[in-house]
Amino acid sequence: MPKLRVHNFAVSLDGYAAGPGQDRDNPLGRGGLAMHEWFFSTRTFRRMHGQDGGDAGIDDDFAARCTENVGAWIIGRNMFGPVRGPWVDESWKGWWGENPPFHTAVIVLTNHARPSLPMDGGTVFHFVTEGIEAALTRAMEAADSRDVVVGGGVSTIHQYLRAHFVDQMHLAVAPILLGCGESFFNGIDLRRLGYEVTDHTSSEKVTHVVISKQSPLREQAERTAACCREHGNGI
């Protein structure tokens, strides 16, 4: 069975996945870029962007997984760009230039239809307006038995977690404090949803954590849900 995976998703020590003030100059919000420095220096990141060099080691081992057996990506509209509301024109083609690093179909979750957008290097952006299940179906078709990666942001990943569609999620916890911004852990009870930490490894720069869906999901979810409902602080 093809899997739905999350990779290289950076959160700060205090749980933020983006700093405040996301805009065209700060796609990760102010301060947010620092969480990704471990990734930028890896061999994998540099190769994805057509550059030589970069570091091998633990960080690169984790980074590289996002390219292994992946046939399609799903991203939220804010990850595609800073444009909000209806598309004024079709000039915005993503943050990544003419040759984006995906090289697969990329399903963009949006409320506003737009024709598919083929880019150099095999990336094709498809804009899906019928919700997360339709986007997943479209991505699985495009992936042709390979896995699908959910790229982000927080809202998109949360929707797929709540629907129990995410099989495995790799978080990179950066030892920095953002203080405010978009929280990854607020508003979602991963334990109740049946997820557990299955790997935990640190490099000098970051702590890598793998969170996996447990089976049988329903039994575990019900057991923990009862506890959280009782105390009114679950979701």
Next chain:
Amino acid sequence: MPKLRVHNFAVSLDGYAAGPGQDRDNPLGRGGLAMHEWFFSTRTFRRMHGQDGGDAGIDDDFAARCTENVGAWIIGRNMFGPVRGPWVDESWKGWWGENPPFHTAVIVLTNHARPSLPMDGGTVFHFVTEGIEAALTRAMEAADSRDVVVGGGVSTIHQYLRAHFVDQMHLAVAPILLGCGESFFNGIDLRRLGYEVTDHTSSEKVTHVVISKQSPLREQAERTAACCREHGNGI
């Protein structure tokens, strides 16, 4: 200058310092004990409780710091015990038996006065009802030029952080998901308060993070506060 320090304060990957349902049988809330397993197996923890053996290594190095140059502790009432409201009698003497592991003065922050309580091994619980500054003054007097440790829980540590009294804080981030409970990072903007991560080391069991107050505090706090206020998600 004597310092105010936090040591061995465990939080889950999703940012909870205690599970839901704290009571006499579950002083750390349900599921909360698992965050402290790294500590229980250290040589330091076992020595503090009169036992031989235990593991050396990174975890023990961090654990041991809570005993170095410490002259007094401050703890919140919930860390002292499960009794709420006025003291019905004086039978509750803390979670730790006749010989608590502090061996110093321990200032208990409470709204309900009670006579000081000397225990075996040099620990004396003092109950302070005049707030965090009075408790700190009392602790510093008792510490006699050594440092003071704030033991917890979340509310007590937050009060000392917000007042900029905490100089250094060691968190042990356990690779487990609690899903709900008492969040450590919600409701406090550590960056705005002038704190930064100054050390980050992992063992097999846990990621140790040291957070330190930066100088000049005011300048930094103002710079980051402006950013968070603007976006309405600071505290």
